[in-house]
Amino acid sequence: MHMASNEDVFKKIISHAKEYGFVFPSSEIYDGLSAVYDYGPFGVELKNNIREYWWKSMVQYHENIVGVDAAIFMHPTVWKASGHVDAFNDPMIDNKDSKKRYRADVLIEDHMAKIEEKILKEVEKARSRFGESFDEKMFRETNPRVKENQDKIDAIRTRFYPALDRNDLEDVKKLIEELGIVCPISGSRNWTEVRQFNLMFSTQMGSVNEDANEIYLRPETAQGIFVNFLNVQKTARMKIPFGIAQTGKAFRNEIVARQFLFRMREFEQMEMQYFVKPGEELTWYEYWKQQRMKWHLSLGIPKEKYRFHNHEKLAHYANAAADIEFHFPIGFKELEGIHSRTDFDLGAHQKYSGKKLQYFDTETNENYVPYVVETSIGLDRTFLAVLSHAYKEEKLEDGSERVVLSIPAFLAPIKVAVLPLVKKDGLPEKAREIMDTLMYDYRCFYEEKDTIGRRYRRMDALGTPFAITIDHQTLKDNTVTIRDRDTMRQERIEVSKISEAVREKISTSSF
């Protein structure tokens, strides 16, 4: 059997997303805009459903979490206080021959990953040679080739990460040269110096150049929550511990952006900042790590597709941090971050604004700056996770093939397809009548063109969980067939029972 490579699968998902109206390249008629995408008629529904589910899970299911919708533009000092002006950088390097730009850290990390691959190959070879008695740990410790490669990786690590920490970009460049890393396009080692590149987009606010201020497009939604901490706490009468949730656009001028929805320059985040008493942050951090993993599993995706990656090297503001990684077609990669951010942000805003951002604890009669545990997930990355898990090519018993998106019913862009078997004999009129009773509760889709088989295939490709077919018997006894996308089984049910049958299947699972 031919197994499609992961890269092939990724390409297929991208072209499926375009062909079926989920995701288009931005400004496509002008050949697109790098790492910017538009959501089409079915993509926007799926995206809205994911956002709504996240919002419900956070705000509606937690009495002590409320929402905000802060503006994208913020006072420029916000980004000074948050550290983004000085430190939201990636090291970049250009190849002088191909004129392509790369992230220096990614070039080195990819180089290490290649050596790691060699090790894995040796391990796998040995595993199949030795069978059951294979002791991987011992093999790794004693095989000379594996040891030599592991030593190489360790040597790179111990030089590269401290160099980055010291901001010693000259040494990073030297390392790239010493490792003999070549540009994948030109094959040359003709590199420029390594420079730090700030990822924030800036623009001018104001009418004339002289009095215009440089302001930024927010690179994360979180700061809109921090600066509103007291407004929210007072007006919604929140008591610690409590959370503030927000969804919205964020912008980053990513240097390398060739991974579809995974790394975009304009994307959407869903963030929640949980304000806690200092000293209790690590308990809440563990709580939110588990809660968020449960949320992911409630999407019906198996747990093998997820893993935690605990950060060993912490950002200056964090005292614990972990990612929830997802097995995308491009490998295990970050989908969500859970960070214990201490009082870094509120403390910094207090300092820069000169305004107190403290909480008065009526139980202990104390004032303090709360600590924060943050959950931060990319909406577009979640969309990509749901889409790539749902995409399936199936060979059917009759030898034909179908592409089906097995999106969980509660997230599916369209819930019910309403299909008159033929375009005559009063069937379209009856179908419209049924559609009218369903469309106020569910996103429905009416289609009368093409053979019924083709219409089913199209609905499978859009991930529509139910197809209702109105046939001649419907006119006699007011029954229809209801077809299940996944099993392709059809059942006859009374028209009055459709709504209930659909509701039962699309109710969200509790977690």
Ligand code: GAP
């Ligand atoms: N407030 C914390 C914060 O912004 P982050 O790890 O930089 O943390 C959080 O981003 C999440 O936002 C990531 O886990 C990812 O899902 C999403 N994200 C970040 N950069 C992205 C990009 N360029 N394109 C798409 N999603 C992105």
